Amino acid sequence: MVDTLFIGLSLGSILLLVALGLTITYGAMGVINMAHGEMVMIGAYTTVLSGIYLGANLLVAMPIAFVISAGLGWAIEKVLVRRLYGRLIDTLLATWGVALVLQQAVRLEFGLSFLGIHVEGLGPGLQNVDVPDFLRGTITILGTEVNGYRAFIILVTVVMTAVTWLIMNRTPIGMQVRAVMRNRSMAAACGIDVARVNALTFAYGSGLAGIAGVMMSGFKTVFPDMGAPMVVDGFMVVVVGGVGSLLGAVAASGLLGEINGLVAAVTNDILARAVVFGTVIVVIVLMPRGLFSFKGR
Amino acid sequence: MKLNRREFFKNTALAGAGMIAAPAVLGSSAAAAEEIPVGVLFSHTGGLSIIEKSLNDATLMAIAEINEKGGINGRKIKPIIEDGASDPKTFNEKASKLVVRDRVVSAFACYTSASRKAVLPVFEKRNNLLFYPTYYEGFECSKNVVYTGSTPNQQLSVFIPWIINTLGKKKFFIVGSNYIYPREMAKVCKILIEKNGGEWVADEYLELGHSEWGSMVNKIKSSGCDVVLSNVVGDSVVAFYREFKNQGLSHDKLPICASVTSEVEIAAMGAEYAAGSYTSFPYFQAIDSDRNKSFVERYRAYVKDPKAVTHHAMESAYFQVYLFAQAAAKAGDKLTPETIRAAVLGQEFDAPNGHVKVDAENQHTYLTPRIAQWQADGQGKIVQQLDAPIRPLPYVAYGETETGLYCKASGLDSTKLKL
Structure with missing residues (x-):
């Protein structure tokens, strides 16, 4: 039973890892960021490339990936997203376009493959990342052997959630972000630099996705299309949890992860996935604003 | 000059006849230049492109090798390459294009069963010939397909x-x-x-x-x-x-x-x-034979990647072009999908994996089963192999045996098939 619950928890932590950044960008900024999955992909490729060219392991890759994807997120906000605030559907289409561009950039090795240059670690193929020795194999929790790497992901997710909560609730910039979330024009009227807050929020959300990518690269295949299915799961969590609610994202990912794990243990994975989507539909029908939400805007 | 109506028609008719005749003349002289059009249809984009690209490369490499040695009865093979984009519907459209517009005499195509099922109606309706290189689940018996990958048995x-x-x-x-x-x-x-x-x-x-x-x-x-x-x-x-x-x-x-x-x-x-x-x-990169080693080397040189790996479906994609070439050589001057099909039955070839032969009854291929244990260097160590190729049985899941074939030259014997 412990192992089943552990797997549920692990599934939940993976959902949360991806959804954390989305909660912030979607919640705070009203941007449906379809390129979020590609930020995860960029984080994963950062791990691959830093492993090949810097000899860095997974842990070293985490700050690198955070900086790279946050920088990329910041650039996307400055160039594209800031022109689209208040136009929800347009942000969806525009960021989807960005997602396609990023996928192809990796697949075509930033266009170098047209010139016959091959960059090791990029291209359309599958990549793999070496996991450091101490994260391989199993560890024992409550007398049950569990996957050590999954335990590590849970730990990272807890730390990142805590850090995000602290930033949002205990720092001046966090207060500004929350003010912008509640009412953009009122926040601006109070002297908050909304454009700056937006850019930083988007960069931070993208950075979180980058770290999620590092964690994914350790046990999933790394390839250019890997982000697309993750963004779907991410939005699922955000919608169930309540837009913009950190607590909601934690609760929703825990709930969906455990449902998935338990149903899969009793029946099979295919049915489990159907039950998860069923739960999402029920929640949305009964509580259109999600499990935790506030009145705003 | 004043044109009356009769003369106008006479002139245009002549001009028209000339216009129709011109490409025909060109066409026949081009045919004397002897290019044999074949289709090559795998995914170059989308989720399956990683693996299908290797099938595409292996096919083109075999065509290049055959052309270098002078082609088929002095005629060069002309590959017409299309991208299936990992999408069965696109496969169907591209297959129609190859068969109807390009008038290919055969096509080397498809990796997944989904794409094969999508192109099958095109090849059957137009009575063309598909060479299919992947191991697959069986349960198919089409006279318009030559299956060169392994069957479940x-x-x-x-x-x-x-x-x-x-x-x-x-x-x-x-x-x-x-x-x-x-x-x-x-x-x-x-x-x-x-x-x-x-x-x-x-x-x-x-x-x-x-x-x-x-x-x-x-x-x-x-x-x-x-x-x-x-x-x-x-x-x-x-x-x-x-x-x-x-x-x-x-x-x-x-x-x-x-x-x-x-x-x-x-x-x-x-x-x-x-x-x-x-x-x-039936095939592993680790097969220890000169023929296979040379194949791996040539493939790596062809794709310009010294670490490229070879695998079963791509090896089939390679040798099936040779089976086609032998059949086309046997079929002689009048190359049509029907004459090639008639000639390919029973064709034998020494492929990198060993001797292969197209079964004259069910158009699948005799292959040698092997078992390999994976080693720390990423290569298989062959721990068991049969001495000779065994007969392909596409309906083995439904009780087909070597002596009791369901899929025969005459077609599928559906009375034997109990579902």
Whole structure:
């Protein structure tokens, strides 16, 4: 039973890892960021490339990936997203376009493959990342052997959630972000630099996705299309949890992860996935604003 | 000059006749220049492009080799290359284009069963000929297809008895991706397991492309099985082997025996995760013969990648072009899909994997079953192989035997088929 619950928890932590950044960008900024999955992909490729060219392991890759994807997120906000605030559907289409561009950039090795240059670690193929020795194999929790790497992901997710909560609730910039979330024009009227807050929020959300990518690269295949299915799961969590609610994202990912794990243990994975989507539909029908939400805007 | 109506018609008719005649003259002289149009249709984009690109390359390499040696009866093969984009509907459209507009005499195409089923109506309706290189689930008997990949019996009929008798493993956990190929393979597995005195404890599936294996591996752990038979396909394979090892399972005690895991997936997952597990295929890169070594070398030079791996489906994609060339040479000057089809029956060739032969009854290919154990360097070590190729049986899941064929030259004998 412990192992089943552990797997549920692990599934939940993976959902949360991806959804954390989305909660912030979607919640705070009203941007449906379809390129979020590609930020995860960029984080994963950062791990691959830093492993090949810097000899860095997974842990070293985490700050690198955070900086790279946050920088990329910041650039996307400055160039594209800031022109689209208040136009929800347009942000969806525009960021989807960005997602396609990023996928192809990796697949075509930033266009170098047209010139016959091959960059090791990029291209359309599958990549793999070496996991450091101490994260391989199993560890024992409550007398049950569990996957050590999954335990590590849970730990990272807890730390990142805590850090995000602290930033949002205990720092001046966090207060500004929350003010912008509640009412953009009122926040601006109070002297908050909304454009700056937006850019930083988007960069931070993208950075979180980058770290999620590092964690994914350790046990999933790394390839250019890997982000697309993750963004779907991410939005699922955000919608169930309540837009913009950190607590909601934690609760929703825990709930969906455990449902998935338990149903899969009793029946099979295919049915489990159907039950998860069923739960999402029920929640949305009964509580259109999600499990935790506030009145705003 | 004043044109009257009659003269106007006479002139235009002449001009028209000239215009029609001109390309015909050009055409016949071009035909004397002897190019034989063939279609090459694999995915260059989309999720399947990684593997299908290698089939495309192997096909083109074989065509280049044949052309270098002077072509077929002095005529060069002209490949017309199309991109299926990993989408069955696109495959269908491109196949129509190749058959109807380009008038190819044969096509080398498709990796997945989904794409093959999508192009099949085109080839059957227009009575053209498709060379299909992938191992597949069987249950097909089309006179418009030459199947050069292995059938379920060529992958499993040696593998399962070997697992039970040589490895001494009797309790099977069958796992696969949720679509037709793994499900048909599981049927054949069960027949063979029961026939050889083993048992199966579970038969489980995961969505195609799904890479979350936590629950499934946990189930495998608690199922009490002593061998895992995997029909998992695509990039799911990578996540599966990794999760397997990271939950503390080892191939020494509980080996994964796979029907699909090839050199490509091993390279993608990192060889240490698969070291000690087994796969059954007629071809492995590690086959120790001069012909194969030369093939691997030529392929690496052709794709300009010194680390490129070769695998079963791409080897079939390579040798089937030679089977086509031999058939076309035998068919002589009047090259049509029908004459090539008639000539390809019974064609034999020394392929990198060994001697292959197209069965004159069911148009599938005689291949030699092999079992390899994966090593830490990402290559298979061949632990078992038959001396001679065995007959392909596409309907083995439904009781077909070597002496009691369901799929014959006359067509499918559906009276024997009990579903």
